[in-house]
Amino acid sequence: MHASDLAVDVLLGLGVAAELLCVAGVLVMRTTFDRLHYVGAATSVPAFLILAAALVREHLSAGGLQALAAVGLLFLLNPALLVATAQAARRIDEPDEP
Amino acid sequence: MLASLAPLLVAASLRRPIDGLVALETAGAVATLTLVCLSVGLGQSIFFTVAIAAAVASWIGGLVFVRFLGRWT
Numbered sequence: 001m002h003a004s005d006l007a008v009d010v011l012l013g014l015g016v017a018a019e020l021l022c023v024a025g026v027l028v029m030r031t032t033f034d035r036l037h038y039v040g041a042a043t044s045v046p047a048f049l050i051l052a053a054a055l056v057r058e059h060l061s062a063g064g065l066q067a068l069a070a071v072g073l074l075f076l077l078n079p080a081l082l083v084a085t086a087q088a089a090r091r092i093d094e095p096d097e098p
Numbered sequence: 099m100l101a102s103l104a105p106l107l108v109a110a111s112l113r114r115p116i117d118g119l120v121a122l123e124t125a126g127a128v129a130t131l132t133l134v135c136l137s138v139g140l141g142q143s144i145f146f147t148v149a150i151a152a153a154v155a156s157w158i159g160g161l162v163f164v165r166f167l168g169r170w171t
Binding site for chain 1: 099102105106109112116117119120121123124127128130131133134135137138143146149150152153154157160161164165167168
């Protein structure tokens with residue numbers, strides 16, 4: 001077994017495990033704001049672990065660059081969505097607040 | 099990871115709308131990462147385009163839902 005195959009397996013295993021942990025957090029946590037933490041986490045650490053596995057396999061080929069783009073978009077766009085969701089949740093939970 | 103979409107979609111349908119949206123956003127991220135893994139596994143670089151489209155589409159869809167939820171509840 002090549003070292004790169006081992007690296008891909010380890011990175012992918014860690015990425016999937018971390019992603020499942022974030023999904024469990026979203027399902028288990030009590031309040032909306034607690035769950036939003038895990039949505040933010042779902043597009044950072046696990047996404048970069050899976051991206052690292054993809055880059056080890058694809059290197060900087062066309063596929064590797066597109067994987068970089070997909071995970072980069074996830075990572076850069078998601079915070080704006082989280083903030084908007086948190087504002088909507090606050091407006092729903094505390095309608096009297098200004 | 100695909101299996102984790104099932105409980106997310108159940109949560110999205112059973113919980114309050116805003117909590118369902120949180121679950122939907124997570125499902126969007128999981129689906130995008132699953133598509134990246136499938137593209138690498140199948141060895142077809144054209145499939146990465148689907149992952150990029152999924153990343154953008156789930157983001158736009160989330161923003162549209164947030165807009166409606168924030169305004170009409």
